[in-house]
Amino acid sequence: MRSAALGGPDDFARLFLARLRPGRDGWITAGLTVVLVAVALGASALLLTLTGASPSASADAIWTGSLANTAGWTTTLLNAAPLLLVALGACICAASGTFNIGQEGQVLIGGLVGAFVGLRLALPGPTLVVVVMLAAAVGGGLWAALSALMHRFRGVNVVVSTLLMSFLAIQLVTFTVSNPWLLQESPQGSSGIADTQSNPLPSNALLAHFGEYPSLQLNAGVFIALVAAIGVVVALSRSRWGFKVRMLGLNPRTAKHAGVRVAALGGFTLALSGAFAGLAGGLLLASPVSTNRLQAGLSDNVGWDGLLVALVARNRPLVAIPVAFVFAMLRAGGDFLSATGVPSYLVDIVKALLVLAFVVPPVLIDLYRKRRGAQPSAAPAAPAVPKKMEAAA
Numbered sequence: 001m002r003s004a005a006l007g008g009p010d011d012f013a014r015l016f017l018a019r020l021r022p023g024r025d026g027w028i029t030a031g032l033t034v035v036l037v038a039v040a041l042g043a044s045a046l047l048l049t050l051t052g053a054s055p056s057a058s059a060d061a062i063w064t065g066s067l068a069n070t071a072g073w074t075t076t077l078l079n080a081a082p083l084l085l086v087a088l089g090a091c092i093c094a095a096s097g098t099f100n101i102g103q104e105g106q107v108l109i110g111g112l113v114g115a116f117v118g119l120r121l122a123l124p125g126p127t128l129v130v131v132v133m134l135a136a137a138v139g140g141g142l143w144a145a146l147s148a149l150m151h152r153f154r155g156v157n158v159v160v161s162t163l164l165m166s167f168l169a170i171q172l173v174t175f176t177v178s179n180p181w182l183l184q185e186s187p188q189g190s191s192g193i194a195d196t197q198s199n200p201l202p203s204n205a206l207l208a209h210f211g212e213y214p215s216l217q218l219n220a221g222v223f224i225a226l227v228a229a230i231g232v233v234v235a236l237s238r239s240r241w242g243f244k245v246r247m248l249g250l251n252p253r254t255a256k257h258a259g260v261r262v263a264a265l266g267g268f269t270l271a272l273s274g275a276f277a278g279l280a281g282g283l284l285l286a287s288p289v290s291t292n293r294l295q296a297g298l299s300d301n302v303g304w305d306g307l308l309v310a311l312v313a314r315n316r317p318l319v320a321i322p323v324a325f326v327f328a329m330l331r332a333g334g335d336f337l338s339a340t341g342v343p344s345y346l347v348d349i350v351k352a353l354l355v356l357a358f359v360v361p362p363v364l365i366d367l368y369r370k371r372r373g374a375q376p377s378a379a380p381a382a383p384a385v386p387k388k389m390e391a392a393a
Helices: 002-006 009-020 023-050 055-066 070-095 103-120 127-154 158-176 220-238 240-250 252-257 262-286 302-312 317-339 345-374 387-392
Strands: none
Touching: 023 055, 023 345, 055 070, 055 317, 070 103, 070 220, 070 240, 070 262, 070 302, 070 317, 103 127, 103 158, 103 262, 103 302, 127 158, 127 262, 220 240, 220 262, 220 317, 240 252, 240 262, 252 262, 262 302, 302 317, 302 345, 317 345
16 A cells, blocks of 8 residues: 555656656757857867967867876866855855855955964864864855845945955955065065965865875865765755745745745855855865965956856756866866967856856746747637627617
8 A cells, every 4th residue: 555655666767757857948948058068169169270279289188187187187176176165155145046246255265364374373283274174164254244244234235245345355365465464474585575475384284185196186175065065955955944045035025924034044145155165265275286375366266167157057056066077177177278378268268158058048048938928918809799698689
């Protein structure tokens, strides 16, 4: 009886396959995406040809720098971890109906707070790296929380404030590493001239790593990002808090009537998004393969690329994992491509074209739906008059 009520294995298989079927709109979206990706790749090849570069040689250089050997895999995976963390924070914000575009500055502030703690605290063993990571997350979260407070008490648009605070973060980091009483590097060499960067972090403030060059080398940041992705998926889909966040994103008025503290929850998700970006800054700072110094260029567009990862993944945390890997591959291969003489901005153009190829199809489908639904339907036919009423008339 129980198996009949629940269905046998064949019923479960049919149900699973039914959930995988994308439907008519899904097939159209997939087809448009394939076509636009092909167009984006063709346009990229044309740009490379016009600049005097060989498209096949450029593709081979990207492959060599990203996936052709263990060194390329190492670079790609190390780039993927901070991108995924930034994208996860953007997915949380989008689920609540908030759009945070200040991740670039939040990454920098996370690196700033992490560097300050790592250079000023003398903690034993691996305790220091844990504190550095937590401090970086708190720093990015508090920086984003400022935008939430400005929106709450002054009505400042979140998109505008998070964007403008990214430029303020760059100036703040530059000021910090340019003053010896803050985090400027101690004078080195006979010239006694200090650079606009901090001293390197102590060895016990760096993330643990596995493997040695030329073999595959990973650090704990990759595992932190993967665990964070699983946590975000579970929290958004299986928890009461995630249900409130999704309800807030779908309809704030309904969420308010249901007892959700709309302003508090929206501000918290914005701060949480900044915390993920700040943690990404901590990974960039404490990675064993980096300089481990705070610099104004520490973020290196990780915040912007992480936001693009979330857009391409359509704000789905699980989908963000492979998308982050693809963007990390482009970053790693792009650095190798630049060494061959091809301008690095061409890689940015390729990424922008691919983003459009993945983002435009669902937008076109939605516009088509709205236009089809807005078309006036045919005038209803006049109701037939019964014969008895005609006779009475």
